[in-house]
Amino acid sequence: MISLSLTDVTWFLLLAARWTLLLSVIAFAGGTVGATLLLLWRYGAPKIGQRATTIYIQFFQGTPLLLQLFLIFFGLPMLGVEVSPLFAAGLALTLYASAFLAEIWRGCVDAIPTGQWDASASLGMKFVIRMRLVILPQALKIAVPPTVGFLVQLVKSTALASIVGFDELTRSAQIVANATFEPLEIYGLAALIYFAICYPLTVASRRLERHLRVQSHRSLLARD
Amino acid sequence: MGYELEFTAILANIGPLLKGAGLTLGLTAFAAIFSLLLSVGGAVTRLWGAPWAKALVGAYVELIRNTPFIVQLFFIFFGLPSLGIKLTALMAAALAMTINLTAYGIEIVRAGLEAVPEGQCEAGLSLGLSPLRVFIQIVLPQAIAVVYPSLVSQIVITMLESAVVSQIAVVDLTHVADLIQSRSYRAFETYFAVAVIYLGMALGLRWLLDRAGMQLFRSQRA
Numbered sequence: 001m002i003s004l005s006l007t008d009v010t011w012f013l014l015l016a017a018r019w020t021l022l023l024s025v026i027a028f029a030g031g032t033v034g035a036t037l038l039l040l041w042r043y044g045a046p047k048i049g050q051r052a053t054t055i056y057i058q059f060f061q062g063t064p065l066l067l068q069l070f071l072i073f074f075g076l077p078m079l080g081v082e083v084s085p086l087f088a089a090g091l092a093l094t095l096y097a098s099a100f101l102a103e104i105w106r107g108c109v110d111a112i113p114t115g116q117w118d119a120s121a122s123l124g125m126k127f128v129i130r131m132r133l134v135i136l137p138q139a140l141k142i143a144v145p146p147t148v149g150f151l152v153q154l155v156k157s158t159a160l161a162s163i164v165g166f167d168e169l170t171r172s173a174q175i176v177a178n179a180t181f182e183p184l185e186i187y188g189l190a191a192l193i194y195f196a197i198c199y200p201l202t203v204a205s206r207r208l209e210r211h212l213r214v215q216s217h218r219s220l221l222a223r224d
Numbered sequence: 225m226g227y228e229l230e231f232t233a234i235l236a237n238i239g240p241l242l243k244g245a246g247l248t249l250g251l252t253a254f255a256a257i258f259s260l261l262l263s264v265g266g267a268v269t270r271l272w273g274a275p276w277a278k279a280l281v282g283a284y285v286e287l288i289r290n291t292p293f294i295v296q297l298f299f300i301f302f303g304l305p306s307l308g309i310k311l312t313a314l315m316a317a318a319l320a321m322t323i324n325l326t327a328y329g330i331e332i333v334r335a336g337l338e339a340v341p342e343g344q345c346e347a348g349l350s351l352g353l354s355p356l357r358v359f360i361q362i363v364l365p366q367a368i369a370v371v372y373p374s375l376v377s378q379i380v381i382t383m384l385e386s387a388v389v390s391q392i393a394v395v396d397l398t399h400v401a402d403l404i405q406s407r408s409y410r411a412f413e414t415y416f417a418v419a420v421i422y423l424g425m426a427l428g429l430r431w432l433l434d435r436a437g438m439q440l441f442r443s444q445r446a
Contacts, residue, residue, distance in 0.1 A: 062426040063419040064387035066398060071419060074405065075412030079227055152290065159292035163391060170295055177302060184303035191291040191299060198290035 009176055016172035017193050023158040026090045031097025038102040060099030066160055068092045073164045089161035100150055108143040145209035152198045233408035234417045244400035252383040255321035263329030270334055288327035294388045296320050301392045317389035325382045332374045336367035369441040376433040380426050
């Protein structure tokens with residue numbers, strides 16, 4: 001049994017939390033690109049694209065993230081592709097985030113009234129111009145609160161990377177807890193660090209949503 | 225590149241897979257039932273409780289919703305014994321899932337209760353019903369009917385997240401997959417097949433609960 005001071009443990013876990021943050025950033029950046037590609041495919045090729053992206057989203061939202069991670073970490077080497085824990089976790093979280101972000105953003109694009117599409121088309125705007133000048137500016141605005149909300153889910157999901165041996169916050173907590181035999185304090189501390197990362201995002205998402213609701217209410221009043 | 229997919233290991237282990245799936249569903253059902261009851265209590269407290277009770281439930285909800293399920297599970301399974309509370313892996317899994325689902329359930333049920341027009345309550349009271357009967361027979365059914373789809377989604381999410389309990393040696397569906405792949409060296413096929421089983425269970429559970437909801441709340445919809 002090793003005894004470490006609380007300061008030592010806290011410092012060790014805070015350093016490990018950097019990897020949690022890095023993994024979250026990788027997953028969010030990758031997920032943004034992935035979701036954009038999925039949506040372009042969906043709206044660009046209404047027949048195949050729509051069906052294929054629906055199946056993709058269905059699979060990644062309807063199966064446990066843990067199995068997606070195992071599929072990549074243990075499955076790919078069987079197919080001859082060696083992967084490191086960071087790569088496996090980054091890839092699994094990217095694919096996962098792509099599905100969720102695509103679904104969230106699709107909802108936001110679909111929420112734009114068809115009149116906006118028709119009006120911009122009748123002004124002679126091409127698809128890309130219509131998207132860039134009319135649809136996306138409106139869709140992006142309503143997309144911000146749920147996207148920030150999803151970030152919370154993503155940060156929490158990075159904890160699963162500990163299972164394939166990536167030394168982020170949860171795995172570091174496991175290592176320390178096994179060495180000091182103080183699991184209650186260590187996991188409690190790890191939980192508090194996650195809370196410190198996630199809670200501000202939760203609050204931000206809630207505020208943004210309220211702000212948006214007030215705004216849209218005002219614009220409705222102004223229209224009358 | 226001579227890798228050929230082979231699913232014989234899966235077919236040879238249908239029995240254990242079914243058992244694992246049964247345990248996953250059983251844990252989900254346990255968590256869903258107890259969470260629903262606790263969520264109603266929590267939501268009522270959050271809306272109409274004493275200030276300290278409101279704050280307590282609020283803190284519980286935020287703490288659980290902003291930390292990973294796996295950390296909650298480890299806290300319960302590895303941490304609680306040092307306080308003298310000894311739990312088997314299965315009990316820890318059921319407890320962690322219930323605690324987690326309840327936090328989301330409280331917020332969902334609260335939204336439902338807030339959506340019921342006040343007139344419903346006033347009408348019930350003016351008919352001479354006791355406040356408790358007004359709540360149980362008039363307000364609560366309408367509240368649950370409004371948020372039922374969200375509850376179903378959250379239950380399905382809990383089932384998918386429960387894959388993590390395999391890490392404390394609960395022999396759920398994911399744990400069975402681990403066993404099969406470690407014996408057969410067919411990791412890709414095993415995890416893929418089991419992912420598809422989960423997908424089927426998620427779709428099936430959603431379908432079943434949606435149907436049940438239609439039956440239960442038929443009278444609620446105008």
